[in-house]
Amino acid sequence: MSPSPGSVFTSLWQRFNSLSPWRAGLLTALGCLACCALLASPLLETYRQRVLATAEARLTATSLAAASSVRRDLDALDLLVSIAVQELAQGQFSIARVYQRLSSSIIAYDKGTSSRNVIITNGEGRVRLTSVITGSSFDLSDREYFRVHLENRASGMAIGHPLTARAWPYSRIVPVSWPLRSATGQLVGVVMVRANVDLYARMFADLLADSEETIALVDGSGELYALDARHWPRVDVAPPRPPGLDEWLRSGTAAAGDMKLAEHVVSVTEVGELDLWVVAAKPAAALLAEWRMQVAIAIAASFAFSLIAGWITFVRQQNIALLRTTLGQAEAAATQARLAQAKAEESERAKAQFLAAMSHEIRTPLTGVLGMADVLASEPLGPRQQNYVRSIRVSGQHLLGVINDILDFSRLEAGGLHPDEVDFSLTTVIVQVQSIMTPQAVEHGLTLDFDPDPQLPPVVQGDPARLRQILVNLIGNGLKFTSQGGVRVTIRRCDGAARDWFRFEIRDTGIGIDPERLKGLFHAFTQADRSIARRYGGTGLGLAICQHLVQLMGGRIGGESRPGQGSLFWFELRLPEGDRSLAEQQADPDPTSCPPLRILVAEDVELNRDLLLAILTKGGHSITFTQNGREAVEKAAAEVFDIVLMDVQMPEMDGIEATQRIRRLPAPHGSVAIVALTANVMDTERRRCLNAGMNDVLTKPIAWGELYRTLAGICRPAAPTGDAPAPAVPAAPDDSLAAGPLLDHTRIAALTKMAGPVRAAKFLHDALVSARELVAEIQRLKDDPAEVAKPAHRLAGTAPSFGLLRIGILARAIEQEALAGRQIEHLVGELQIVCEATAQKLARHAPEAEKA
Secondary structure, eight states: OOOOHHHHHHHHHHHTTTHHHHHHHHHHHHHHHHHHHHHHHHHHHHHHHHHHHHHHHHHHHHHHHHHHHHHHHHHHHHHHHHHHHHHHHTTTOOOOHHHHHHHHHHHHTTSOOOOOOEEEEESSBBBBEEESSTTTOOOOTSSHHHHHHHTTTSSOOOEEEEEEOOTTTOOOOEEEEEEOOOTOOEEEEEEEEEOOOOOOHHHHHHOOTTTTTTTEETTTTTOEEETTTTTTTOOTTTOOHHHHHHHHHHOOOOEEEEESSSSEEEEEEEOOSSSEEEEEEEHHHHHHHHHHHHHHHHHHHHHHHHHHEEEEHHHHHHHHHHHHHHHHHHHHHHHHHHHHHHHHHHHHHHHHHHHHHHHHHHHHHHHHHHHHHHHHHHSSOOOOHHHHHHHHHHHHHHHHHHHHHHHHHHHHHTTTTOOOOOOEEEHHHHHHHHHHHHHHHTTTTTTEEEOOTTTTOOOOOOOOHHHHHHHHHHHHHHHOOOOSSSSEOOOOOOOOGGGGGEEEHHHHHOOOOOOHHGGGGGSSOOOOOOHHHHHOOOHHHHHHHHHHHHHHTOEEEEEEOOOTSSEEOOOOOOOOOHHHHHHTTOOOOOOOSOOOOEEEEEEHHHHHHHHHHHGGGGGGGGEEEEEEHHHHHHHHHSEEESEEEEEESSSOOOHHHHHHHHHOOOTTGGGGGGEEEEEOHHHHHHHHHHTTTTTTTEOOOOOHHHHHHHHTTTOOOOOSSSOOOOOOOOOOOOTTTOSSSSSSSHHHHHHHHHOOHHHHHHHHHHHHHHHHHHHHHHHHTTTTTHHHHHHHHHHHGGGGGGGHHHHHHHHHHHHHHTTTTOOOOOHHHHHHHHHHHHHHHHHHHHHHHHOO
């Protein structure tokens, strides 16, 4: 009977332990060296392949960007010349007038980056109009670019081979030409403009990652048209041929793609259908220099590791007993640590569940109480009734403040709050705080003064909500503990290198605090003494929350006080200057600025339904109510709504499941914007709602400004025909491709200026017709990723040229997703909706274009 593998291993291990320390150490070192060699070889090879793959991806991106830039320049040049050629063919302008327009248009298009001239010949090839060649008898009939059009080998733009100009300064040019034909189709001349190869050279140079890379523009035969400016500083002479280009040509692989050759890594991208190719290359030796260094390091590390392992084995023989004892102690400690961790995790789960339950069970009815109190306060009431309503609102707001303090402190302790970095107006925040706290000061018979720095920047960057919360807390404390006098708030910008820092001081004339007790006030649930808690109330969390928030935003906070002399609390924050336009976009919209919408509200609490009805009908919106998720799904399937306000916790079917079922409905029912209304303010609840397919989450009690902003985000005019309202373009999440403007008004304005209002309108009409045809083709081919990428590529290339911005963005996304083999059905649905929305917007702009 043969021994088992386990017994063999045990025997070998016992024999190894019987060796002398130096023999065991030497054997261990040699074994480790062999293992390192076996392990490092595949790892280093994998790393080598990864380096080459990274280089391929980098070169692919570079060649794609370069090819796209060349194509855009040639397409723009083709558009400029084609317009003029068409006007000549229709008899609108003479050749001289066409020459003048082309010259000025090309100068304006180049914007000083190049000095290109226009040459127009007659039907026999003799120069007719130019600013370069003197004399009208100059004959260009032997030039290839003239012969192409004479022999009718090109109906439109033709790109010729590089040649040397016959006029001073006799530089190297790449001719681009177009035929001039009469109404009968007869060739009456040729327009020639040189390609802006110096621009291509500069653009290529900007795309280079290092001096080893090269970017070349060649044709199908391998003739070199342009090279990056780093390797071709003089564009008036023929560029040197990069070695990577010649190796690619020798390989015989005349197709787009990336490849690893013997000495170079090459990426090739075709420039449209112009028989031009962009070849980006980098020597493999330069790419693998770092890899060779890693090989040397790996060898040295293997020797070092082997020596260390041998020494450790030597020491091990002498310390085996101590190691066993230590191992037993470590195992016991690990067991205790796992038990402690399990208890801590269970405690955190219980705490989170408690906070979520308390948030929902208290904030939900409190929403109705405060909301109906707001509605009741707007009604005509007697003085006694007004006093009752005021008491309800003050008590409810106080209770909400206590709840918010506890929840905020819990989230701060758990690391669940993260400061925003947005642009906002510091002056606006100060005014908001003043409007919030002034009624409280007046009610107590106190003064509240604000002294802002006159040099405050118009826009800063930070978290306005947390800044407002800190100021409200500190000012509220000052008002609460002051019986005479008032509170003064000073805001100053720091000088010198610290100009991004702002100091906020809140000084009151209240009871003051013993300096020894002052530091303790920043601890949770701490007040100066018990008599203050009984007299003034509060949770003792305000200053603790302020300290957490200030430190979370990278600032400092402190205070100064003496009994009977008032207190000064200050904090400093870094608020860099921001962008004014972004801050203006964040302002709350006017509730009446949004057109009436059809709103479906799913809410099981009658009081909350009454509140939403009272608030939303003031804006002229049409409201439909359901009491659970099942009814909401049925209504959404039967009717078309602009937005759904969805409560999360409802009987029969909750808001999460209802949202998931609505999203499975066909468009437009399934693409309606859905906003959650929840009393659970935990981050986990927000993520759960967004993952279910909701577009946004609003917490209860509802901030009406946030609700109005959400409604304004999906506002759109009604459909031009029919009685039923058109489906809304869904309000997408922040990362949605459907978000953003439909049209590029700057490009449309430039097109109108260049071609005139009538022709620009025709261009836009033709572009939209073409877009609709391509969208239909994309819809037909959506199940074939390889084929659908082709019309998507065409649409992505043409739509933005005519200002159809969002159509182009979605088409590019469909192309990329299809080539990656991912699902595109949802993007195709968005594209159809965006296409129709673009058509409606262009229809509304048509009268303005006609007036212009």
